[in-house]
Amino acid sequence: MTHNPLLLLLLDSSNRSSELVKVLQKKDLTLEVVRSEAEARRWLEENQCQAIFLAVSSLQFQGSFLGDLQNIAASVAFIVAASEPSVNDAVIALQAGAVDYLEMPVSENRLDSALDKAGVRRRIAPVNQPPAKIEKGCAAIIGNSSVMRQVFSLIKKVCDAETTVLVRGESGTGKELIAQALHYEGVRGAGPFVPVNCGAIPGELLESELFGHEKGAFTHAIRTRLGRFELANGGTVFLDEISEMSPMLQVKLLRVLQEKEFERIGGTKTIRSDFRVVAATNRDLEQEVQAGRFREDLYYRLNVIPIEAPPLRDRRQDIPLLVEHFVARFNRLRKKKIKGVAEEVMVRFTCYTWPGNVRELENMLERMVILTGGEVLSVADLPERLLAAGTIPIEQVEELPGQGFFLNEVVADFEKRLILQALEQTDWVKNRAAKLLNVNRTTLIEKMKRFKLISSSAEA
Ligand SMILES: Nc1ncnc2c1ncn2[C@@H]1O[C@H](COP(=O)(O)OP(=O)(O)OP(=O)(O)O)[C@@H](O)[C@H]1O
Ligand SMILES: [Mg+2]
Numbered sequence: 490m491t492h493n494p495l496l497l498l499l500l501d502s503s504n505r506s507s508e509l510v511k512v513l514q515k516k517d518l519t520l521e522v523v524r525s526e527a528e529a530r531r532w533l534e535e536n537q538c539q540a541i542f543l544a545v546s547s548l549q550f551q552g553s554f555l556g557d558l559q560n561i562a563a564s565v566a567f568i569v570a571a572s573e574p575s576v577n578d579a580v581i582a583l584q585a586g587a588v589d590y591l592e593m594p595v596s597e598n599r600l601d602s603a604l605d606k607a608g609v610r611r612r613i614a615p616v617n618q619p620p621a622k623i624e625k626g627c628a629a630i631i632g633n634s635s636v637m638r639q640v641f642s643l644i645k646k647v648c649d650a651e652t653t654v655l656v657r658g659e660s661g662t663g664k665e666l667i668a669q670a671l672h673y674e675g676v677r678g679a680g681p682f683v684p685v686n687c688g689a690i691p692g693e694l695l696e697s698e699l700f701g702h703e704k705g706a707f708t709h710a711i712r713t714r715l716g717r718f719e720l721a722n723g724g725t726v727f728l729d730e731i732s733e734m735s736p737m738l739q740v741k742l743l744r745v746l747q748e749k750e751f752e753r754i755g756g757t758k759t760i761r762s763d764f765r766v767v768a769a770t771n772r773d774l775e776q777e778v779q780a781g782r783f784r785e786d787l788y789y790r791l792n793v794i795p796i797e798a799p800p801l802r803d804r805r806q807d808i809p810l811l812v813e814h815f816v817a818r819f820n821r822l823r824k825k826k827i828k829g830v831a832e833e834v835m836v837r838f839t840c841y842t843w844p845g846n847v848r849e850l851e852n853m854l855e856r857m858v859i860l861t862g863g864e865v866l867s868v869a870d871l872p873e874r875l876l877a878a879g880t881i882p883i884e885q886v887e888e889l890p891g892q893g894f895f896l897n898e899v900v901a902d903f904e905k906r907l908i909l910q911a912l913e914q915t916d917w918v919k920n921r922a923a924k925l926l927n928v929n930r931t932t933l934i935e936k937m938k939r940f941k942l943i944s945s946s947a948e949a
Contacts, residue, residue: 493519494539494609499529501545502681502720508594509544509570518609524681526554527665531624533561534822540607541567544593546714548578555585561822566607570595573714626673630666631814634804635913640667640796647794648675653746655731655791656769658798661848664769665729667798671767672725680724683717683764688730696738697754706755716753718745721764731768731791732777739784746790766791797941801843801850803905808838808850815851816866819858827858830866837868841875905940908933912942 496518498510513520521538523529529541541562548555548571558567569582570591579590589603627641647654648671656664665684672682690698697706701716717726728734734742745751750761768791777783801808812835816827830838843849857870868876908926915921923933937943 493517495519495521495537496609497529497532497536497538497541498522499526499541499543499545500524502683502717512595512597512600513542516604518604525684529554530557530561534818538562538565540604540609541565542570543567544570545572547571547573547575548581555582555587559586566609568603568607573712626670626678630663630670631811632804632807633810634799634806635909635917636799636804637807640798643794643796644670644674647671647796650794651765652793653765653791654767654794654796655774656767656796656798657774658769658771659800659846660771661846662798662800663847664771664798665727667796668725668727668729668767668769672727672765677724677765681721682725682727683721684727684729685717686729688733692735692738695734696741699738700741700751700754701760702754703756706753710755713753718751718764719753719760719762722762723764725765725767728766728768730770732770732772732774732783736782736784739787743784743787743790746787801846802902803941805839805906809835811847811850812838812854815854816858819855823855823858825858826864827861827866828864831868833868834866834871837871837875901940904936905942908936908940908942912937 494517496513498513498520500510500522502524510520510522521532521536523532533541541558543555548569555569558565566588567586568589568591569578569587570593571578572593574590574592582590588606591599591603595603627644630637630641632638632640644667654668654671656667658664668684669682672678685695685698687695697710697714697716699716699718701714701719702710704710704713728742741751746766749763750759752759774783774788774792778785778788812830816829819825820827838850845852853872853875854866856872857866861867861870863870908922911922911925912919915925919930919933919937923930926933928936934943938945
């Protein structure tokens with residue numbers, strides 16, 4: 490165990506940071522390095538540190554994180570160092586409570602004075618908790634249903650393939666976790682994971698984010714900036730909400746995927762970078778192609794290996810595991826001692842349709858953990874919308890409820906669950922499952938296709 494002050498260092502992928510790591514390593518500090526906001530959040534949920542050091546290119550995408558820092562690590566001092574500093578950012582950082590705002594490269598004097606302000610240069614009280622390891626890869630994804638086991642085995646199979654993967658699925662199903670798992674399970678896991686949300690960054694900015702720009706390429710390009718493709722060298726670029734990319738950028742992306750080379754905006758030098766692309770979408774890309782909003786050639790290029798993130802209602806067996814996981818997590822985070830959920834709550838969870846998927850369950854549990862007065866989460870803690878939803882256990886529908894219900898949906902759901910059970914009991918041997926259900930094999934296969942248990946092009 491260490492008695493040196495523990496400093497959490499968040500490094501975004503800007504290239505100047507490695508120098509900084511070397512300098513910091515020489516100090517009387519224990520360094521814990523994380524590469525993304527999400528990783529920092531997870532680490533802070535499990536661990537304590539004396540100070541946080543954010544070494545970023547600019548605050549553009551870290552703004553909201555700064556605000557959150559005050560909640561997740563209230564009494565911890567933090568320092569911001571930017572490789573693309575601006576007065577605006579300095580104001581934001583200091584207003585958010587940073588003890589210092591530095592411009593990179595940082596002189597050693599400046600660095601020491603910032604560390605002093607943060608109270609970490611001289612030895613102070615030891616941390617009594619050894620740092621916990623952050624779960625990465627498949628271990629961070631909770632689920633044991635057959636559909637999730639298929640996802641895990643697919644991730645393991647393709648994590649080292651260099652081909653593009655397209656992660657598809659409704660909102661909140663864990664697409665980003667799957668993308669991270671693809672990165673961390675493979676050899677590229679040692680390199681950077683560089684996420685880009687194509688839906689959140691306006692079109693013109695997105696181009697320079699991805700490709701970088703040369704000094705003077707446009708009015709505000711005061712210095713050369715590396716793009717995310719360049720920063721992801723040796724690692725993975727995660728293109729989230731890919732359907733939101735403009736037609737012009739779609740063309741440029743196609744070329745990059747084919748050639749693995751490009752120019753920065755305003756530049757003539759050809760840049761080569763060795764990165765893998767994982768893309769994600771919650772839209773029906775085929776439909777976007779048909780409607781002329783998404784290039785067909787790019788679609789084929791991206792969709793080499795599709796991975797489907799299943800909606801929560803199709804893997805209800807995972808709900809108890811997820812509940813346990815989130816309750817434990819929010820207990821830690823909120824310093825609570827909730828023992829679990831009442832049986833009736835679990836029944837209602839299992840019967841609810843979860844339009845917002847795992848994210849909805851996560852948010853609901855967080856709210857319940859905060860608001861409850863008891864040790865066990867009870868029906869009284871459930872939000873109105875869940876109580877209002879038709880939540881009669883499907884197996885127990887014998888009498889039509891007064892408010893009516895949706896016959897086709899209920900029957901289909903019931904049918905699908907029985908088919909899944911039969912398949913699980915027979916290790917997915919279709920002949921045996923069909924026998925168990927007393928239907929013939931082709932009927933079973935048809936139904937499996939309808940319920941997306943196998944691909945619609947699978948042969949009988
Ligand atoms: N299988 C899982 N195990 C644990 N946590 C999960 C799982 N799936 C999703 N989550 C959690 O649910 C939230 C949503 O997941 P994520 O951001 O990966 O979803 P998404 O599919 O990218 O959603 P969106 O399309 O809305 O961006 C995250 O907080 C994530 O940690
Ligand atoms: Mg997402």
